[in-house]
Amino acid sequence: MSWRDRPRCDETPAWALLQAHAQHHFSAAAGGDAFDLRRVFADDARRFDDFSAPAPHIFADLSKNLLDRDARALLVQLARECRLPEHCAAMLAGAPVNGTEGRAALHPLLRLPDSGDGKRDASQIARSTSADRQEMLIFSERIRNGDAFKDVVHIGIGGSDLGPRLAVQALAPHTLECTGARGPRLHFVANMDGHELDGVLARGLDAARTLFVIASKSFGTAETLLNARSATAWLRAQGVRDVAPHLVAVTARPDVARAFGVGRCLQFADGVGGRYSLWSAIGLPLAIALGADGFRALLAGAHAMDRHFADAPLESNLPVQLGLLDVWYRNFLNASSRCVAPYHHGLRRLPAYLQQLEMESNGKSVDARGRPLAVASAPVIWGEPGTNAQHAFFQMLHQGSDLVPVEFIVVSQPAHALAGHHQALIANALAQSRALMLGQVHVQPHLRFAGNRPSTTLLLDELSPASLGALLALYEHRTFVAGSLWGLNSFDQWGVELGKRLATGIEAAWQHPTADASLDPSSAGLLARLRRH
């Protein structure tokens, strides 16, 4: 049987076994026998070791999850029955796993290292992605080391923004700004809300020495084109006659970008999904900030995780174990969200990045064959960096009514030397996961904490280009694993199209009130009020 004909999770024998296991051992109805983290730790001295999973650059402690050995074994059985290994091998080999768009998911190919002799020992597509990368890195080094531009403004949205923005923030200590090296300042603009571009242009930019990067895979995204047009108008208004040298496109549609009037195009393959595109020329601002070697280190870290995903047995394969855990919580313990709490200021945009990665990939209700799903898919992903999050929504995590698995991300080595901060930060991360698990018995109801609340801790030695690459690749593959079991095509995103189309109609109706008749009464009423201002 090929990966295309794989059964969906709810069609397998393991699914029914998992349902029975969850009901007998994990539901409130199981009474005193229900799984309790405090009891299993007391009974099992080996639990931490047995439920820990080392992977490249990352150590994962899964022991504080609501999961026992039997459930874990059944989940691995489920993965086999769903033919996950075959699907994974097909995806990594560049098979056309994105059925509705008739293409492959090429992001792992972007991370293949060059072979020793400098040539890429791979398929034509791998060779051409290598050539694209080479071209981008030559360009980024020129901008980084040259004098032509003092400011680089990266314009893009969704996957053309979230990855580079996160990575530039996360790796700030390695970038131009913090190492004191010469080089341009970097700015990001995503929203069509003019306040964002206006705010960037107000930072004292000299038009004659400003480069705009227009990053759009399709080169058809409304927000990006609007910002790009406004940037072009600004250049002209500032007296720049020949704007083309100030505009570089990063795109899979160089034909459209050239027609727009850019001076230079950096290309990447159509088979690279937007939310998986940091590794392509979309990473240009990161390459400018880090330098070519730093960018290659990011790719090497991600590639190490690709190898782990391809080669490690399912039982010790971290993306597989996390993806299975996601299915377990979502479908057997009915958790409708997962909270991500990075205890590192550099990772403050990670929850936003993961929202696109996981919810745009797996927020679907029909499977890859067009059949309605019989089970729930992507949970809501949400979060904030610790310890800020503790002073906002942790109340709900500790005493609220919903089951929310929490993911703590902790980095061993800080990149600053301020005394006391790092230990205090780490102590808080560990304390929160302990408090969630232990709870508190108290005579007064409002001081009671039920405890037995689950968490995972991902531990990185340091936040380096390589470890960030491994972390993001881990999340990509975990998303693929859960989507594969749910039977989804994790690589399309048709759900974003309807709203885009309707926005065009509303924009037209703004100018022509007679068109209000084509709107529903609520939208027409709101528009009428808005027009008065």
Ligand SMILES: O=P(O)(O)OC[C@H]1O[C@](O)(CO)[C@@H](O)[C@@H]1O
């Ligand atoms: O890079 P583009 O084509 O401008 O698309 C930006 C984003 O828009 C989306 O297509 C969703 O609207 C994302 O998948 C993508 O990352």
